[in-house]
Amino acid sequence: MSEVLDAMFERKVEEGELVIRQGDDGDYFYVIEKGTFQFFITGEDGEEKILGEYTDSGSFGELALMYNMPRSASVRARSKGSLWAMSRQTFRKIVLKRAFLKRKVYEELLEKVEMLKSLESYERMNLCDALTPKKYSDGDLIIKEGDEADGMYFIEQGTVRVTKTNENGEQREISRLTNGAYFGELALITHKPRAASVYAEGEVKVAFLDVAAFERLLGPCMDIMKRNFNDYEEQLVKIFGSKANISDLR
Known part of the structure; x- marks a missing residue:
């Protein structure tokens, strides 16, 4: 630095x-x-x-x-x-050497994202270079339910707890995610607010993909998903749960 x-x-x-x-x-x-x-x-x-x-x-x-x-x-x-x-x-001399080391780790994370599976190799590498590392301590709020969705997260190390507010206004844990998992991906395809909150369990290291950076490099995520037209609707149903939930898309 x-x-x-x-x-x-x-x-x-x-x-x-x-x-x-x-x-x-x-x-x-x-x-x-x-x-x-x-x-x-x-x-x-x-x-x-x-x-x-x-x-x-x-x-x-x-x-x-x-x-x-x-x-x-x-x-x-x-x-x-x-x-x-x-x-x-x-x-x-200074930056590129470290960027290539980072890319090897991040490329493996991106390959696991279903909605990005149609990316060309060079496009995936561009996204690797756009990922930003972030660290959180035990109990830190990473994303808050209802907030604006500004990007998605890839877990490099650690565990996160996902919670959602029930009808009584209480936060209930709905899942836990660990190394190699990702969350917040809806930010890439919809303007809807965050659907759940995510907290760090212990020390957590993530890679953050800013939606503005994504679109500056590759354009709208929906256009990328449509490349594999036969899988397009199937992917949307997996992401949103049912056809009825597919709305307000970019």
């Missing part, structure tokens, strides 16, 4: 400034300190399609450096802001 901090430099940006242009060679990786940054792609007809935006947090530009590919999207500053940048050479 100290090496990374020493290698980065600040870049001030103005409102409307194009930080990254689609199709250009990747030269820098950026971490947002302040400001709002919009991600978009430009089609052959010249029209812009907005993919999302980050405000006062987040990072971008890593994929072009990792895979020696042109920039896949453009990034525009929607306000004055401040970025911290790292050059391609430094990024590959």
Whole structure:
């Protein structure tokens, strides 16, 4: 971490400034300190399609450096802001080595997710690079029933307790999950709030997949599931319990 901090430099940006242009060679990786940054792609007809935006947090530009590919999207500053940048050479020397080690572990976790089984190998690797490690102590609330669903979790180490509120307003345990399991996956395909709460049992280490990062890399999860059209409805029934529960999907 100290090496990374020493290698980065600040870049001030103005409102409307194009930080990254689609199709250009990747030269820098950026971490947002302040400001709002919009991600978009430009089609052959010249029209812009907005993919999302980050405000006062987040990072971008890593994929072009990792895979020696042109920039896949453009990034525009929607306000004055401040970025911290790292050059391609430094990024590959310090960050890439550790990223490949992390990828080997995370790829095994992603392969277990039924709704993502139609991903191509390179798409799965991209998602591995987007996963964020998180740690929780005994009793910590990881997700809360009723809260906004912002992503899904993969358990690397430890056990979690899943609870749901009954008709009397009491929290009842409905399951326990451990190494290799995942939860919160509905965040990838529906806007509905969290259906249950999840607590850490002892020390827990998870990998978090942000839904905004997922869609920035691969688009809507439903489109990925539809690739295997014959299995599409069967997957939805497994996820939601019955056809009657399949609603409000993206």
